[in-house]
Amino acid sequence: MILAFLGKGGSGKSSVSSQIALYLNSQHKSVLAIDADHNMDLSYNLGGDDVKDIMYYGNALMDLQLAVGLDKGEKYSAAFLKKITHRFTLSPLSSEIEKYSVKLENGIRLMIAGPQTDDVLYGKACSHILTTPLKLLLPLLELQENEVVVIDEKAGADGVSTGIITGVDIGVIVCEPALHSIKTAKQIAELMKFYKTPYMFVGNKIASSEDKNFIEESLGEVPIAYLMESTNLKRNPSLLVSEWSDELSMIFEHAQKLSQNNRLERTIKKFQRNHEFSHN
Numbered sequence: 001m002i003l004a005f006l007g008k009g010g011s012g013k014s015s016v017s018s019q020i021a022l023y024l025n026s027q028h029k030s031v032l033a034i035d036a037d038h039n040m041d042l043s044y045n046l047g048g049d050d051v052k053d054i055m056y057y058g059n060a061l062m063d064l065q066l067a068v069g070l071d072k073g074e075k076y077s078a079a080f081l082k083k084i085t086h087r088f089t090l091s092p093l094s095s096e097i098e099k100y101s102v103k104l105e106n107g108i109r110l111m112i113a114g115p116q117t118d119d120v121l122y123g124k125a126c127s128h129i130l131t132t133p134l135k136l137l138l139p140l141l142e143l144q145e146n147e148v149v150v151i152d153e154k155a156g157a158d159g160v161s162t163g164i165i166t167g168v169d170i171g172v173i174v175c176e177p178a179l180h181s182i183k184t185a186k187q188i189a190e191l192m193k194f195y196k197t198p199y200m201f202v203g204n205k206i207a208s209s210e211d212k213n214f215i216e217e218s219l220g221e222v223p224i225a226y227l228m229e230s231t232n233l234k235r236n237p238s239l240l241v242s243e244w245s246d247e248l249s250m251i252f253e254h255a256q257k258l259s260q261n262n263r264l265e266r267t268i269k270k271f272q273r274n275h276e277f278s279h280n
């Protein structure tokens, strides 16, 4: 299953996705954590300074294109219009994933988009280009029952509107009890509906029952779980927060229930629709 953590800036995407990755790892799942944000908070939470020598997957598009049988000049979207048969796997580990990831001491495998490149800084490419490799990798990644991919996305609705989301099985939208966090969460939910990708809400930074009421009233529904304010999390985001274990388990169980393992089908449909739109 592939879970993507989404939400407004500061809502807790990196904290909650790190905790889910640590929790699932402690439950003997095989975890691939993907840091899709240039701030790299998930990487620092999970890997500390061990991640210095990693090859950033932001540069992996050409390798992935060649692996699936596309020519250098072709757009990656051609892979979905041609319905190519190549698949990436974690066991056995595809060589392209091995090249652009690192196995941490705790057993979690980590991939990092990486910081902005010169191409972005000098205006040759848009910063979204650093997550484009995921648009090819995720829909073609075939997972076993015990394998889970946890993605920490960039803040806000912008990343979601690039369509990357058809490559995930479920979006976990994190919101805090603050009006703009909830507005963004609703906006992201609308985009998820557009891309026909399941999602669920998680309330974070909860300090009181008023916080829960505020979220439920402004959101118009009850989140799957509430995560309380945690001093332990703030002080040591690399350690599993023990007081959250019931909620982390609940989030994973609901994700399993709601997720739809049809990301390749959804992605093919999206590219067919895009193709028709631009040729009419």
Ligand SMILES: Nc1ncnc2c1ncn2[C@@H]1O[C@H](COP(=O)(O)OP(=O)(O)OP(=O)(O)O)[C@@H](O)[C@H]1O
Residues within 6 Å of the ligand: 007, 008, 009, 010, 011, 012, 013, 014, 015, 016, 037, 039, 041, 154, 155, 204, 205, 206, 227, 228, 229, 230, 231, 233, 234, 237
């Ligand atoms: N439940 C919580 N209790 C206490 N502090 C929290 C909680 N959740 C998140 N925080 C703190 O809030 C800040 C923002 O959290 P985090 O970086 O996880 O959010 P984010 O959504 O990933 O932000 P960004 O949009 O910058 O990527 C951090 O300092 C983190 O320690």
Ligand SMILES: [Mg+2]
Residues within 6 Å of the ligand: 013, 014, 015, 037, 039, 041, 042, 152
């Ligand atoms: Mg973050």
